[in-house]
Amino acid sequence: xxxxxxxxxxxxxxxxxxxxxxxxxxxxxxxxxxxxxxxxxxxxxxxxxxxxxxxxxxxxxxxxxxxxxxxxxxxxxxxxxxxxxxxxxxxxxxxxxxxxxxxxxxxxxx
Amino acid sequence: xxxxxxxxxxxxxxxxxxxxxxxxxxxxxxxxxxxxxxxxxxxxxxxxxxxxxxxxxxxxxxxxxxxxxxxxxxxxxxxxxxxxxxxxxxxxxxxxxxxxxxxxxxxxxxxxxxx
Numbered sequence: 283x284x285x286x287x288x289x290x291x292x293x294x295x296x297x298x299x300x301x302x303x304x305x306x307x308x309x310x311x312x313x314x315x316x317x318x319x320x321x322x323x324x325x326x327x328x329x330x331x332x333x334x335x336x337x338x339x340x341x342x343x344x345x346x347x348x349x350x351x352x353x354x355x356x357x358x359x360x361x362x363x364x365x366x367x368x369x370x371x372x373x374x375x376x377x378x379x380x381x382x383x384x385x386x387x388x389x390x391x392x
Numbered sequence: 393x394x395x396x397x398x399x400x401x402x403x404x405x406x407x408x409x410x411x412x413x414x415x416x417x418x419x420x421x422x423x424x425x426x427x428x429x430x431x432x433x434x435x436x437x438x439x440x441x442x443x444x445x446x447x448x449x450x451x452x453x454x455x456x457x458x459x460x461x462x463x464x465x466x467x468x469x470x471x472x473x474x475x476x477x478x479x480x481x482x483x484x485x486x487x488x489x490x491x492x493x494x495x496x497x498x499x500x501x502x503x504x505x506x507x
Contacts, residue, residue: 286434315496324483325435325498370434378448379425380485380496382434 284309284375288383295361295390303386305354305371314347314354315372315380325370328356361390396499398484404505405474412470413502417486424467425496426459427483435483441467442489474506 285308295301305314316328329338331347331354338345342365344357354371368387372380397416405411417424423442427435438457439449443464456474461467471478484499 317498322503324500327495327497330495372434379437379440380435381437385432385434 284311284373284381286371286373286381286383288369288371288386290386291384292387293389295358295388297362297390297392298360300360301358303356303358303369303371303388305356305383307352307354307371307373307381309375310349310352311373311375313374314345315374316343316345316354316356317370317372319368319370319385321368328369358388361388363390363392366390396484396486396497398482398499398502400502401500402503402505404507407476407506408473410470410472411474411504412468413482413484413504414466414468415484415499416466417484418497419465421486421488421497422464423487423489424461425485425487426467426469427485429481429483429501430479438469471504474504476506479504479506 287306289304314331317325318328319325329345334349336347342359347354366389368385370382370385372382374380399414403411425440426438428438429435437450438453439459440447441461444461456472459469481501481503483501485496487496
């Protein structure tokens, strides 16, 4: 059974600092997704990573994928308060459904 | 197309009552998914359809839950004899299987509170 784990579960960081969220998954997967969720809101798609070595960047967020290690990272550069949210990684296998990680709740303070 | 729509946004019901939620996917998407999310957890897969066929249902899903997608367009999720443990956000998503767009688009969700 495909399982997805994220760490840390909670991250409190100061504005301007850098940090990385890690996502491990248990079996081979077709694609790796990163989503953002604000409190009480739905999921906003951030990145889709399709192959080994894939790297995507949007603003202060950069995601990468290592399929051999079954690991994806979401790197935050020079954090700002607006990035405060919960971040989920998710994988799909055989393109049939998404399996989500536990989520990382990010809080950025001044 | 305005994306995935879910109705209602919020539902408060008494324990033991039946509730039904509706999801309207992106029109050209052939797959439709239902997820449940409780506070502090990631979304949990419930079931999905390709067109009108229900292809998979989570083993964790109680028999009190049923979903339909009668004409391959909108879908309904019904919960019978609701329990307090059913309180959660119910998310619907759609995607295009076999296409080059690999995205899953999520709706705003229906928040269910069982009192």
